[in-house]
Amino acid sequence: MLTDLKTGKCLIVDDSEENLATISRLMKKFDFSSIVLARSGEEALAILQNERNSMVWDLILMDISMPGMGGIDASARIKSDEELRDIPIIILTGHAVEEFLSPAFEVGVNDYLSRPIRKIELLARVKAALRLKHAINRRKQTISDLRDTLNNIKTLKGLLPICANCKKIRDDSGYWQQVESYVQSHTQASFSESICPDCQQELAAGEIHHHS
Numbered sequence: 001m002l003t004d005l006k007t008g009k010c011l012i013v014d015d016s017e018e019n020l021a022t023i024s025r026l027m028k029k030f031d032f033s034s035i036v037l038a039r040s041g042e043e044a045l046a047i048l049q050n051e052r053n054s055m056v057w058d059l060i061l062m063d064i065s066m067p068g069m070g071g072i073d074a075s076a077r078i079k080s081d082e083e084l085r086d087i088p089i090i091i092l093t094g095h096a097v098e099e100f101l102s103p104a105f106e107v108g109v110n111d112y113l114s115r116p117i118r119k120i121e122l123l124a125r126v127k128a129a130l131r132l133k134h135a136i137n138r139r140k141q142t143i144s145d146l147r148d149t150l151n152n153i154k155t156l157k158g159l160l161p162i163c164a165n166c167k168k169i170r171d172d173s174g175y176w177q178q179v180e181s182y183v184q185s186h187t188q189a190s191f192s193e194s195i196c197p198d199c200q201q202e203l204a205a206g207e208i209h210h211h212s
Contacts, residue, residue: 007031008058008133009051013044013074014092015066023061023092026122030130032058041069045077054086055140058133059126061113064093064104072104079108086136088129092117 010032014020020037027035038044041062048057060078064071071091079085091104094115101112110132111125161170168176177185 007033008056009034009036010058011036011038011044011047011060013038013041013060013066013071014063015039016063019063019092023117023122026117026119027061027126029123030126040066041071041074041077044074045069048078048081048084052081052083054084055137057084057087059129060087060089062089062091062109064091064095064100072107072109075104075109076107086133086140088133090125090129 007030010027010030012020012023012027012035014023017039020039024035024037036047038047044060044062051057060075062071062075071093075089075091078087078089085108088110089108091101091109091112092115093100093104093112104112110129113122113125162168162179163170163176167179169179170176
């Protein structure tokens with residue numbers, strides 16, 4: 001079963017210490033469990049590999065242009081990883097034109113922010129990304145809960161040794177149990193008292209015979 005849904009981590013990737021400080025300060029307005037900083041695409045991937053679970057991470061803010069592995073290549077690696085692909089990625093770029101943004105969206109980046117970053121725009125786009133991520137987390141939690149429920153349902157199958165006289169059932173350990181006890185221990189069914197029509201007729205006939 002997945003853990004209870006909680007606010008996850010935010011990963012900020014930028015080779016500029018000034019940018020990291022500015023963005024991380026703005027991100028503190030959100031209730032992230034922690035804000036993690038990386039100074040290159042390679043470092044970002046290493047951090048994510050140490051906690052390779054998209055439920056842990058709520059958001060990645062990724063500079064598009066960095067020495068070594070750039071933001072688009074790093075995003076492509078993240079989005080191709082089944083355990084990480086659901087983490088929203090917002091690309092940070094100083095060139096908000098199609099020739100720069102198109103490759104980013106092709107690899108699965110969710111949104112972008114133009115530099116210089118405006119506070120109001122940053123907060124709006126982060127809120128939208130978090131709404132998406134929390135919806136994905138809820139969906140995953142629901143699927144996990146359903147799988148757990150299905151795994152917990154025990155099914156009766158095969159031949160059941162049943163006594164022809166008392167109708168007890170022999171379990172796998174060789175013990176004889178009442179039918180009700182066996183069914184309750186092997187399924188999620190419960191019993192309620194009732195009388196079938198045939199028994200009702202027999203009981204009624206018995207009462208008539210008793211009083212005659």
